[in-house]
Amino acid sequence: MREALTIVLCALGLVFTLSGAVGILRMPDVYCRIQCSSKTITMGALPVLLGLVVAEGPFTAYGGRVLVVTVLLLIVNPAASHALARAAYKDGVPMWSGAVIDEPEQKTRRARRGRRPTRA
Amino acid sequence: MHELYIVVAIAELAVGGLLLVRLAVGPTTSDRVVALNTLSTQATLSLLFFAAFADRTAYLDVALWLASFSYLGTLVWARLLERDLL
Numbered sequence: 001m002r003e004a005l006t007i008v009l010c011a012l013g014l015v016f017t018l019s020g021a022v023g024i025l026r027m028p029d030v031y032c033r034i035q036c037s038s039k040t041i042t043m044g045a046l047p048v049l050l051g052l053v054v055a056e057g058p059f060t061a062y063g064g065r066v067l068v069v070t071v072l073l074l075i076v077n078p079a080a081s082h083a084l085a086r087a088a089y090k091d092g093v094p095m096w097s098g099a100v101i102d103e104p105e106q107k108t109r110r111a112r113r114g115r116r117p118t119r120a
Numbered sequence: 121m122h123e124l125y126i127v128v129a130i131a132e133l134a135v136g137g138l139l140l141v142r143l144a145v146g147p148t149t150s151d152r153v154v155a156l157n158t159l160s161t162q163a164t165l166s167l168l169f170f171a172a173f174a175d176r177t178a179y180l181d182v183a184l185w186l187a188s189f190s191y192l193g194t195l196v197w198a199r200l201l202e203r204d205l206l
Contacts, residue, residue: 003121006121007124010124014128014131014135017131017132018135021138021158022138024138024139024154024155024158025138025142030148030150033151033154034150034154037158040158040161041158041161045161045164045165048132048169049165049168052168055121055124055172056172062172065168065180065184066168066180068184069183072184072187072188073161076187077157079191080157080191080198083199084150084153084154084194084197084198086202087201087202088148088150088201090201090202091150091202091204093148093150
């Protein structure tokens with residue numbers, strides 16, 4: 001039972017990891033790639049780690065540390081992905097030509113239009 | 121069960137090999153940092169499974185350190201890009 005659950009979780013995680021890596025290779029611009037990367041980490045790494053916890057038990061030397069790694073990944077990776085996406089945007093990395101909306105750009109333009117003209 | 125561990129470890133490394141392509145060709149620095157970030161996660165997973173396969177708890181600490189501090193590299197790169205310091 002436990003073994004079957006481990007195999008299922010590992011297979012699920014590996015499938016997601018592979019699809020995320022293919023996405024990172026094939027996606028057209030850096031923002032889509034960042035999205036694929038964070039999906040790889042959340043949906044690909046967590047099932048695999050949980051599979052190891054299921055196999056070894058949560059209170060063994062392996063399971064305990066794997067749980068710590070799981071929590072760390074859950075906290076740290078969204079933050080890192082967000083910082084990276086923001087930095088790429090501020091750095092002026094161009095979007096894919098098929099992108100339909102650029103919300104921060106619209107927001108700054110609207111703010112600029114609404115502002116009163118400043119004295120020279 | 122131990123065969124499963126080494127299979128998963130090797131599979132994670134193989135996916136890391138795919139990411140190396142993006143690391144090599146990525147047109148902008150941000151692309152390379154994305155690939156590097158994902159690659160470090162793959163390395164962590166691979167190390168954890170190799171530790172379980174080889175039955176050495178010492179390797180677990182390496183994976184724990186990698187998981188704790190690999191994101192610092194990403195954050196430093198993000199800072200450099202954001203402030204235009206490159």
